[in-house]
Amino acid sequence: GENVEQHPSTLSVQEGDSAVIKCTYSDSASNYFPWYKQELGKRPQLIIDIRSNVGEKKDQRIAVTLNKTAKHFSLHITETQPEDSAVYFCAPQGAGGTSYGKLTFGQGTILTVHP
């Protein structure tokens, strides 16, 4: 099965700084790479995703970059705000066979943005 690791496990930044979270995965057949944000006591919510035929995608202050050769993808948040404080999960999805459709979540990164 897919092995997923996220780094760092905790990240503390000052408001306005940038934050980067990296996710490595093992299944070379993975073809969909989402990032979810989960606030305390709430459901995971998709914030950005990228497909395997694209190297980078940006949505306002959030971007995701993908390196399929090295099997990792990263979440970039610029101009961080206190409301960005949450747990962030990567969840690569495999393709084909019985892994198709299943998301394998990383262990999460706790991001704290200090005002």
Add this chain to the structure above:
Amino acid sequence: DTGVSQNPRHKITKRGQNVTFRCDPISEHNRLYWYRQTLGQGPEFLTYFQNEAQLEKSRLLSDRFSAERPKGSFSTLEIQRTEQGDSAMYLCASSPQIPTGPSSYNEQFFGPGTRLTVL
């Protein structure tokens, strides 16, 4: 609210009792997933359905767990003879029809979850 809904939101039960949770997906979504999340961890896949067919079950899903989606709409997850280790948040997610081809993807929308506490 047109999102994924789950009931109940909280369930407290005694060890050994049976519990059942319900998930109502977004109406046009044909795929439905169950995940389990314990404190400080990411969600772990349990099982998924395409319409009424259960296509995959995780090894985490012991024989005390059963899931159904009889008409391809809502789904239920039942845990028999609950144990304290079953205490967790049970999340349901749904996704729309997946296009075929190499660029297929599967954006999943999560419900609010059912928090189970086994005493």
